[in-house]
């Protein structure tokens with residue numbers, strides 16, 4: 605099956621069915637309430653730096669569409685929202701445009717979003733098919749500022765036509781980091797990234813790790829609607845756990861995504877050590893309703909984040925990164941197994 609057709613299938617399935625499962629772990633994480641606050645809510649500053657750029661708000665539009673005939677319209681709405689809110693925007697997999705060069709038009713949104721930090725996307729299993737000149741073409745045609753490589757072993761294995769040869773993935777990632785001349789981000793698609801994998805990616809030259817953890821959109825569930833295997837729908841590292849594990853000892857920037865659903869989840873992610881957060885499915889659903897719905901949705905997430913900052917007594921992102929956090933339940937069990945003290949988050 606052609607990538608374009610598969611991407612169109614994924615979009616339809618995600619819009620028509622319940623494809624979310626489990627808990628990303630944010631319910632285990634409590635931001636310590638501050639009844640005195642000491643902050644003027646209207647002056648809470650949500651600006652953040654990520655990959656040496658300044659953004660108004662730590663929420664990225666995660667990779668979703670491109671390549672098929674519905675994608676351009678969706679990408680234009682997403683690009684306009686990214687431009688208006690000054691947040692990063694990640695395109696869906698660009699494999700389709702490398703397979704069929706005509707489909708590049710569905711990814712071309714630079715004219716609508718001249719200032720947006722635009723992120724490209726390719727799968728790790730396809731990297732060996734491309735030459736340096738293909739990457740140059742892809743970067744020039746779409747004007748991307750960074751490239752995201754998705755690591756999706758469980759999705760590929762549950763997909764009928766999946767590519768399951770990951771044997772040279774580290775070597776491929778090292779080559780891309782050396783060749784492309786723009787920052788490279790590694791992301792999962794809903795199963796999370798451990799600190800061990802993040803360390804290898806950091807050594808390979810990756811500048812950011814987007815954990816895309818368990819607890820949001822589940823690709824085994826999506827693939828089960830295409831006659832794939834659903835048995836692995838509860839597999840993976842919950843997002844909150846993955847963010848703590850990856851940010852605890854490593855220097856690489858960390859994106860919290862996978863089941864991020866509110867401004868409170870964004871605040872919790874930042875307090876756990878994330879440098880940015882990302883959201884896919886809820887943004888897609890709003891974009892399908894139109895520009896106005898998506899803009900209102902974004903305003904609401906920003907407002908929720910600001911109230912969470914206000915109620916924890918944090919004026920800005922630097923203070924939020926040090927907010928007191930109580931980590932309970934399964935998230936606590938996971939991180940304590942790796943010797944990370946929950947007291948260090950609660951009593952700082």
Ligand SMILES: Cc1cc2nc3c(=O)[nH]c(=O)nc-3n(C[C@H](O)[C@H](O)[C@H](O)COP(=O)(O)O)c2cc1C
Nearest residue numbers: 666667668696697754816820821862863883884885
């Ligand atoms: C319709 C749809 C298409 C997606 N396509 C891609 C893709 O092309 N490349 C990729 O890396 N991730 C893709 N994803 C995964 C998301 O970027 C994200 O990692 C995942 O959905 C978890 O975030 P969520 O729980 O907020 O949806 C897609 C997600 C959705 C909903």
